Amino acid sequence: xxxxxxxxxxxxxxxxxxxxxxxxxxxxxxxxxxxxxxxxxxxxxxxxxxxxxxxxxxxxxxxxxxxxxxxxxxxxxxxxxxxxxxxxxxxxxxxxxxxxxxxxxxxxxxxxxxxxxxx
Numbered sequence: 001x002x003x004x005x006x007x008x009x010x011x012x013x014x015x016x017x018x019x020x021x022x023x024x025x026x027x028x029x030x031x032x033x034x035x036x037x038x039x040x041x042x043x044x045x046x047x048x049x050x051x052x053x054x055x056x057x058x059x060x061x062x063x064x065x066x067x068x069x070x071x072x073x074x075x076x077x078x079x080x081x082x083x084x085x086x087x088x089x090x091x092x093x094x095x096x097x098x099x100x101x102x103x104x105x106x107x108x109x110x111x112x113x114x115x116x117x118x119x
Contacts, residue, residue: 001050001051001052004051004052004064005051005052005115007064007068008052008054008064008067008115009021009115011071011076012115015076017080017082019115020115021115021116022034022115022116023116024051024116030116031116034049034051034053034116035047035048035049037055037058037060038053038060038063039060042060042062042063049063050063051116052064052067052115052116053116054066054067054079054080054115056080056081056082059081061079061080061081062079066079067079
């Protein structure tokens, strides 16, 4: 989990995408919010989604696998619900907004993205 969290955060930082890390390990409210807002079809059989989970404000974008695929397909800005920076050659996806929630000891939130992390 930690490696996936670091990959998401590292990518966002390297691309100067504002975000705020949300601690679900030490903050019960954040943990509860993340678990309640991951769509049912995206939850594992035990019903408890693992971080990182990505949101844009209240709208669910996806989990790490979705993030990784969007990055590989060059549609990450669309996945996150962001306009690509000027001069960026990024494909557009049919999805719109997202946020990031991860399970580490951090709280991440931006005008448009949230990342929940845990240990």
